[in-house]
C-alpha cells in the first residue's frame with residue numbers, strides 16, 4: 001500500500017475513532033473533563049483541552065515507532081492522525097466555537113457541520129461525529145425548533161428546554 005493511501009486511510013479511520021471516543025469515553029467515564037466543553041463557552045482554557053493533548057501522544061507514538069522502530073508505515077499513519085487533528089481543530093475550535101477569531105465568512109460545508117454539532121450541544125447525544133456528523137432526521141427537525149443557542153448559553157440555565165426535549169423523547 002502506498003504511503004498516500006495509508007495517510008488517507010488513517011485520516012478516514014480517525015473519524016470513526018473520534019466518534020467512538022466522544023461517545024463512549026468523553027460522554028462516558030471521561031465526562032469529568034469533557035463537561036467543561038459543554039458548560040462554559042466563555043473562552044479561555046477548558047479542561048476538555050486535555051483530550052487533544054492526550055490524542056496527540058498517539059500521533060507522537062506512531063511517528064516515534066515509525067521512525068526509530070521497525071514499523072515504517074506508522075509514519076504515514078501518524079501523518080493521517082495529525083491531519084485529522086488539524087482538521088478537527090479548524091472545524092471545531094476555530095470555525096464552530098470561534099475560540100480563535102480567524103475566519104469571518106460562512107461556508108456551506110462548514111455551516112452544515114456547525115448546525116449538526118449544535119444538535120450535539122443541545123441535547124448531549126448524537127451526532128458524536130465531527131467531520132461526518134450523522135444526525136437522525138427527527139432529531140434535526142426537533143433541533144430546528146430549539147430557541148436557545150447552546151454555543152452561547154449554558155444548558156443549566158435552560159432547564160425548561162432540557163425538560164421539554166426529554167418529554168419529546170419519551171415514548
Ligand SMILES: [Zn+2]
Nearest residue numbers: 037092097117
Ligand atoms: Zn463543541
Ligand SMILES: [Zn+2]
Nearest residue numbers: 026027034120
Ligand atoms: Zn460532547
